[in-house]
Amino acid sequence: MSFLSEAVNGIAPGRLVRLDRGRDQEMLEVDELVWSDRLEGERWRLAVEALDFSWAIGVDLPAADGVRLSAMASALSFDVPTPGGRVAAAGLTWVGVRPECRGRGFLRALIARHFADCRERSAPVSMLFASQMAIYGRFGYGLGSTGARLRVPGGAAMRGLPKPTPPVDVRFETASFEAHGPVVEAVDRRLGLGPGARPGWTDVAAQARRRLLFKDEGPKDAALEPWRILVASRAGQPTGYALVRRDGKWDGWVADGTATVRVFQAVDPPSGHELWRQLLTLPLVANVETPPLPLDDPLFAWLEDWRSARPVVIDREHVRLVDVPAALGARRYAVTLDLRLAVQDRLLGDNAAVWRLEGGPDGARVTKVADLADDAVADLTLDVRELGSLYLGGLSATALAGAGLIAEHTPGALAVANRAFSSERAPGTPHDF
Numbered sequence: 001m002s003f004l005s006e007a008v009n010g011i012a013p014g015r016l017v018r019l020d021r022g023r024d025q026e027m028l029e030v031d032e033l034v035w036s037d038r039l040e041g042e043r044w045r046l047a048v049e050a051l052d053f054s055w056a057i058g059v060d061l062p063a064a065d066g067v068r069l070s071a072m073a074s075a076l077s078f079d080v081p082t083p084g085g086r087v088a089a090a091g092l093t094w095v096g097v098r099p100e101c102r103g104r105g106f107l108r109a110l111i112a113r114h115f116a117d118c119r120e121r122s123a124p125v126s127m128l129f130a131s132q133m134a135i136y137g138r139f140g141y142g143l144g145s146t147g148a149r150l151r152v153p154g155g156a157a158m159r160g161l162p163k164p165t166p167p168v169d170v171r172f173e174t175a176s177f178e179a180h181g182p183v184v185e186a187v188d189r190r191l192g193l194g195p196g197a198r199p200g201w202t203d204v205a206a207q208a209r210r211r212l213l214f215k216d217e218g219p220k221d222a223a224l225e226p227w228r229i230l231v232a233s234r235a236g237q238p239t240g241y242a243l244v245r246r247d248g249k250w251d252g253w254v255a256d257g258t259a260t261v262r263v264f265q266a267v268d269p270p271s272g273h274e275l276w277r278q279l280l281t282l283p284l285v286a287n288v289e290t291p292p293l294p295l296d297d298p299l300f301a302w303l304e305d306w307r308s309a310r311p312v313v314i315d316r317e318h319v320r321l322v323d324v325p326a327a328l329g330a331r332r333y334a335v336t337l338d339l340r341l342a343v344q345d346r347l348l349g350d351n352a353a354v355w356r357l358e359g360g361p362d363g364a365r366v367t368k369v370a371d372l373a374d375d376a377v378a379d380l381t382l383d384v385r386e387l388g389s390l391y392l393g394g395l396s397a398t399a400l401a402g403a404g405l406i407a408e409h410t411p412g413a414l415a416v417a418n419r420a421f422s423s424e425r426a427p428g429t430p431h432d433f
């Protein structure tokens with residue numbers, strides 16, 4: 001174990017430490033206390049196996065028998081598509097502070113260390129899924145992508161597509177890693193690595209993470225049917241899959257079941273259309289709950305009436321530019337731009353500067369113009385949080401300026417930024433972390 005600090009935010013003798021696999025039982029205890037969960041057994045084993053311990057950190061407090069792990073955080077390494085490029089990103093995860101230790105600045109200390117680790121490992125971006133939306137803005141994370149969960153009535157009408165050649169074959173089977181792991185891998189590879197990959201897409205390349213897809217979330221799921229899978233293929237090649245399970249409910253003599261789709265992926269429109277058609281016509285299913293879908297997901301175009309599916313929009317990935325120039329240089333821009341951005345950053349002082357961003361569809365160059373975020377020499381002023389929201393193309397500069405969160409000093413600069421930061425596809429990922 002290596003000590004990273006002698007005192008956490010002045011609370012001696014709290015110590016920031018690196019966590020290794022040998023402390024997994026203590027991590028399990030913290031995890032269960034924080035998340036009111038029971039994770040032991042196979043699921044825990046896989047969760048630990050999937051974790052990249054080189055990112056794992058914690059806070060130790062002294063206890064009668066040694067030390068007590070009081071807070072922890074870790075991350076996964078991702079190679080994430082950006083609009084037109086790719087960036088090394090850390091996916092912050094497993095953040096938890098023992099309930100009785102809250103409010104002592106442990107989260108703040110863990111995040112500060114996480115940012116330092118990102119820099120040491122040349123990951124200019126940190127991303128996360130938030131348990132509560134209000135926690136991370138203060139640390140410079142901006143909302144990077146959104147999604148909508150639908151509850152589609154069974155049998156809902158869909159627009160038709162021309163008969164595809166080759167046709168789409170669909171199998172409906174009990175899902176298992178052994179049988180279907182390769183399908184997930186093949187489809188994901190085409191979606192996540194291809195040139196048209198969705199910005200913000202995260203993989204389940206680590207085998208243990210792929211295995212977890214096929215596992216229950218916790219003991220409460222044990223009463224449900226096992227996960228089933230619909231696999232689409234064309235000319236013998238897998239082209240899509242949907243992991244789904246039904247609750248088998250009846251209301252008296254009327255079938256009233258819900259089918260919950262955990263992950264849905266398709267590489268082409270005919271495969272996606274056929275998978276949804278099959279899901280929406282499953283026998284004895286009154287409603288089909290989708291995973292959170294990006295707002296440009298084809299399902300919105302296929303459903304004749306998605307209003308009846310009562311969409312609920314939620315926040316998805318929160319994005320933090322840990323190294324502003326490296327992150328901005330790792331994406332492409334929809335139109336040519338040459339803008340001076342005054343970026344404010346209360347936590348990472350060297351990000352707070354005026355950056356000249358010159359770029360376009362083929363590349364980008366970022367240079368420092370002034371050491372402080374000085375409005376007088378900038379075209380636009382914004383907080384690093386807003387830059388995180390713009391980064392994947394999920395939120396528009398015009399909308400953020402309309403909310404008073406971006407200031408324009410040079411007429412026309414906002415319109416250029418708005419177009420340049422936009423993305424052809426809404427950002428998002430089917431694989432939460």
Ligand SMILES: CC(C)(COP(=O)(O)OP(=O)(O)OC[C@H]1O[C@@H](n2cnc3c(N)ncnc32)[C@H](O)[C@@H]1OP(=O)(O)O)[C@@H](O)C(=O)NCCC(=O)NCCS
Nearest residue numbers: 034095096097102103104105106107108129130131134135
């Ligand atoms: C959320 C959690 C990690 C906070 O840990 P903590 O050590 O109490 O946080 P800190 O004392 O370092 O507080 C840091 C800042 O976050 C704020 N904060 C803490 N919890 C918050 C919450 N639930 N909502 C909004 N802000 C919160 C604090 O007010 C503080 O703000 P300030 O420094 O501007 O005054 C902890 O309560 C927890 O483990 N909760 C359950 C698990 C969870 O939600 N984890 C996050 C996973 S994404």
